[in-house]
Each structure stands twice: as structure tokens, then as C-alpha cells.
Amino acid sequence: MSEKFTVEIISPDRLIIKSEATEVTIPSYEGQMGILKDHIPLITFLRPGLIIIYGNEKKSYYVEEGTVEFSNNNLLILTSKAKVLENIDKKSLEEIKDLAKKKLNESEISDKEKYLLSYKIETINEINQ
């Protein structure tokens, strides 16, 4: 019964979602991460990927970056861009992907940026399949 915890996704201009969940998977910077109730307090940041919330229903969000804090069974995700997966226009995603690809080929980007960009492309490929 009490296997649930609260999830909040907040962007600078609004509260995107606040709900209960039994499990949430987030694309943390160092890899996909699943969070269940009573996880130890955690602070991490995100790479481009999908946030999946398992609760009464499954909900997926596409994010490009963000910060995550988990404490007292409250998962807080701060992100400037989060989109509900079903509502995403595939065409615009392709555009983002092309842009990312172009950037990836430029020489003067850091390893960190390369890492983030490659994940962006991979995620979009996954979505569009």
C-alpha cells in the first residue's frame, strides 16, 4: 500500500507534474537509474533521456538536462525542458537531432558535451523508432 512516493517535475515557468509513483527511472548523468521508495537521499543531474514514472499509469517525459534531488520520499526533478512523450512532435525531434549531429562534428567541443550530445541523438533515435 505505502509503496508510493511523490514525484515533482518543475520547470522554471511551471509545475509540470506532481503525482504519486511506485517507481521512477531517470537518465542520470552516469547512467539510467531506478528509484524506489526509501531510496537514500540523493542529488544528481541528468543527461538527455527519458524519465519514466510508474504509478497508476505509466508516464514518460523527454528531458535534455536537469537536476534531481531525492529526500524524505520526495523526488524532485528540476529541468528547463521536459516534454510529455506522447505530445512530442517527431519532426521537431528530428530537427534537434540534426542540430546535435552537426554540433558533434564540430571540433572544438569538450568531451562532456560530446557525451551529452551522443545521448541526445541516441534517445531521439529510440523515441522515433
Place this chain on the structure above:
Amino acid sequence: MPSLDDLKKRIKSVKSTQKITKAMKMVAAAKLRKAQENAEKGRPYSQKMQNIILNLTKSINDPSNAPKLLVGTGEDKIYLCVVLTADRGLCGGFNSNICKLAKINFKKILKDGKTLKIITVGSKGLDQIKREYGKYIVKKFSFKEKKQITFNEAEIIGKEIINLFQQNEFDKCILFYNNFKNVITQIPQAQQIIPTENSSTEDKSDDSLSYEFEPDEDEILEDLLPKNLSTQIFKAFLENAASEQGSRMTAMDNATRNAGDLVDKLTINYNRSRQASITKELIEIISGAESL
């Protein structure tokens, strides 16, 4: 004594001014509702962000290794002041209040023998500040052509500030803006954004949890601090936008009421002099008839 015609003209002109102020008030009221909503929606993000940073700060044991953005350069010589104002006037004391507060601070900084650098955002503030402090202005932003200010604009300014910081151009950064309390009260505020100020109370220390960090604290902080800076600026933008509309609404409301009072007064004057001229004509006719 102005002639009847003059009075008539004046009444007409005041009435048309009243129409304008009334319309502006109405527009401001409509915009205010949206701006207020935005400001309220934006608050949780910046608050939570601040909370996370606070928690992170607590877990840092060695302050000398901490990122400079958080603890500052350790010096206190050069101040960068970011003054956020509106691009439009006719909003009461809104712009002046921010500038007044900023100028008090400028004076203090200069008096203490520190170096002052100013970034202005919004054209109204620039106009007020450049007369006295023009030579200290290093950068000016204006988003006049933008209908609504988004996070992107805040990020532009945030990046510029970080850029300057990395070039050791300043030690401390203070942000000036109006905090929106309610429609009639907006409080001009000075907020120190670099180094991050521990504004909240210290007594929260007992519930400080030992966090797991992934990757480590330093890397998270490095990612988070610039973001936090933009967030704080964005929050200031939102508060400012709501304040501007609120301020304009009250100012225009007052102006409409004043115009109404003026019209009443002029109308009485007009009627009085009309009556006087009628009486005068009557007397002339009567005395003319009597003399016959």
C-alpha cells in the same frame, strides 16, 4: 478668468487623457493577472534550486576547494551591480524605486573605496542611471522587442555574468529588482547572487541528511551554480514583470481618478462662468429696457 471656449477645450482634453489612462489600466490589469500567475509558478523552481544548493553547501567540508561561484573570490574589491528595470514608463514609481535603491548602494560602494561596475537591463533604468553613473556601466541589455521574457533571456545574462566572473572582472555581484508582494506593494530588493548568500536560517542543520552524490559534489555544483544564477535572474525577471504591471495599474488608476476630479472641477467652473455670462446679459437687457 479663462473664456468659455477655453474651458470647454480643457475639459475635452482631460477627458480624452482619462480615456487613455483608463484603457492602460485595463490592459495592465489583464497583463498583471498573467504576470502574477507566472511569478507564482516560477517560485517553486528557484526555491527548490536554492534548497538543493544549500544542502550541497552543507556537505562541503573544505571551503578552500569549493567552486568560486559559491564562496566567492575571497576578496571584496570589485562590485558588479545588475539593475533590472522595465522597458516602458508610465508605471508610477516602479523604475525610480529600483534606481533609488541601486543608487544608494552605488554611493556606499564608491564611498568605501571599492570599484563599481554596472549592468543595466531594461532601457528605463539605463536612462536614470547613466546621468550620474554612466562611466561605470559595462554592459546594457534591453529586451524591448521581446513580448515575453523567457528563461533564454535570463540565461543570456547569466552567461555574461559568469563570463565576467571567470575573467576575474568582479568579486561580488548584486541583483536589483522589485519583489512582487501584492498589487499595491512592490518592494525593491538587492540580492547578492555571487557568492551565493545563505539567506535562509541556519537552524535547519539538524535535518541535514547525508546525501549520496552522483557524480561527486564538485561536479554537481559546477553544473548547478551557473544554472542557479540564471534561475535567480529569471525569478527576478518574473517578479519584476508582475511588479511592473501592478505598479502601472495603480498608477493609471490614480491618474484616471485624478482626471475625473479635474473634469468635475472644470465643469463646475464652466457652468459657473456660463451662468455668470447669462446673468450679465440679462442685467444688460433689463438696464437697457429701464433706460428707455
